[in-house]
Every structure is written in structure tokens, then in C-alpha cells.
Amino acid sequence: MSSREKILAAVKQNQPEASALPALTGLSGNMPGTLEAYRKVLEALGGTLFEIENETAIPALLAEHYPHLQRIITATGPERTWINEDPHLLEDVDMAVVPGQWGVAENGAIWLTEQEVGARVLPFICQHLAIVLPRERILPTMHEAYDKIGAPQTGFGVFIAGPSKTADIEQSLVLGAHGAKSLVVFITGKSY
Template sequence: MSSRDSILAAVARNQPARLPLPEMPAFFTGEVNPVGKFTTVAVSIGSKVFRVQNVEEVKQILLKEHSGASRIVSAFPEFSDVAETNVAAGADPHALADVDLAVLPAQLGVAENGALWVTDAQLPLRVLPFICQHLALVVPRQRLVPLMQQAYEVIAAQEYGFGTFIAGPSKTADIEQSLVLGAHGARSLSVFILEEE
């Protein structure tokens, strides 16, 4: 018997007894409203969360919250009177360096950690949610799931070239162990939970 085989045999003989899986709390089984949990978690990690009826309401809130924004880019045609809504997919990413506010749709949100799933289907350019000063993501209420496991089940069936989970504004605590928001990305994240789809 080789050393490798004797080590593996010793490991196999010394396995602990199997224990039953723990009972899942109500939140994890989907019995709790994911909107409330998502809101609580997202706010705790630095996001602002708004429940809205339609995209026009999103626009009114953002124009008030970001009244000083000189350049707004949006994937929503409803913003065409106040924002650029036709950024070409092949545009130079450096041309977005001065974007004050980006308003984009999210495919789904995860209540467990306040993360939102965005793919290249929603983005004119991949860099947009990371290069803008402020980011707003809009997710339909029906597309909030309780757990990351459920989110992965949804996105596993999709085809996309690029996808990312975004949770809260950019942050780091590397600088003297002090939390800094907006250190290397969007300084703020506003999340809009859309009641109607």
C-alpha cells in the first residue's frame, strides 16, 4: 500500500458520524416577505431603498435626490428627456468617466444579502455601474428571491456574456480600518423596488 493510499484509508476510517441537517428558519424557506428583508439588509450596507409604482416615480425621486447631476445615463426610455438613453455598446468606456448618475434595471434581487443581479443585457457598457459617481438600480418586486441559492438557480438557466451582483455602494475598510464609501466605484446606490412590471 502506498503512502497516499494509507493516508486516504486513515481519513476514511476516522470520519465523524453523520448528523441530520438543521431545521431551516422561516426566512430561508421563503415564508417571509423578501421585500422587507431585502430593504433591511440593503439599508444596513449603505443603500437607499424606495418602493415605487412605476419608472416615472423613479425619475422624479432621482431628479430630486441628484438635482446637481450634470450627466445622467439611463437604460430606461422614460428618462430620455433628462438623460442619455442611447449609449452605443461599442462606445469608448473612457467616455463615461464623467457620468454622475446611471439608472439601470436589475434582473433580480436577493433578500439575504441585498445583492442585485445585472448582466450585459441591461448594460450599454460593462463599466457603467462601476465608473459612475452614483448608481440607481430598478428591480421588479416579483423578482426578489430570499436566498443566493435561489438566485443561482434562476441565473443558471440564462445565457449572458457578463454578469455581476452589486450590493451597496462601493466600500473598503482597508484605510486605517475605517469604512470608506465610494472608494473605487459608485459612491451611492439607490435601489427602486418596482411594484408593477
């Protein structure tokens, strides 16, 4: 038996007894999973929220609030010819419109996966990011979000909250330093 095998055998023989994971009840807090709670946190992070009935309202809102956009890529509809492009060819995307799976009221984050986004780099390389999220997909806390997500079924998933920012550069806040300069969230569905 080699030294390596002896060490591994000793480690295996001296494992602690298995114990149940601690219960997380009580850690979820009392944040409501409402649109109002989500909006408050998102706007505090520098994001913008629009309530729309369906996705057909998005082009008009983008034209009104972002008239300077040249290249808009939409990952929410069937027209996704850009998906097989070399990711380097996405460097000139002004606005990416992508679907979100779950929104989290406590921190304004939205869960995205490569299955919906199409290209992992898209939410990070675009100048501005828009995420479409159904109203009923807002959860109170990250605990509930991880319960809903479970074991990821895709190779890549990420929570995105607000436009990127850093305060490391000369002691001043810089938006868009390492990602999108702005985040717009389109909440779809009727309000009740």
C-alpha cells in the same frame, strides 16, 4: 509517446469514479423573500430603497434627492445612444440607472448582466448607481437566485450589493473607494 502524453494518459486512467453532487436542501435558510427583508439588508449596507409604481417616477425622485447630478445615463429605456461610446467617455457619469434581474433578500445583492446594462463598466464607473427592480423579482437566498439564473446567457453578469466600501485605508470606512458612492434601488410595481 511524449512525456506530456504519458502524464495525461496516466491522469485520465486514474480518474476517480463520478459521483452525484451533494443536495443543497437545508442550506437555503429561512430568510423570507419579501420586500421588507430585502429593504432591511440593503439599508444596513448603506443603500436606499424607493417603492414606485413605475419608472416614470424616477426622474422626479432623482431631482429631489440628487439635485447636483449633471450627467445621468439611463439603461432602462429605449434612448441608449451612449451604448456605443468608448467606455472611457463614461467617466463623467454622475448617476447610472440600470435594470436588475433578481434581488436577493439575504445579502441585498442584485443580479445585473451586460444585456440590460449595455456597457460592463457602467455600474462601476458612475459616481452613483440606481437599479430598477420589479417587486416580484426579490428572492430569499443566493441558492434561489442561482437556480433562477441558471447557466448565464450573456458574457458578463454580476451581483451588486450596496455602495462600494473599504476599511483598508487608514483604518476608516471609505464609501465609493472602487465603485459607486451610493446605491439606490427603485422597486417597481404595486404593493399587495
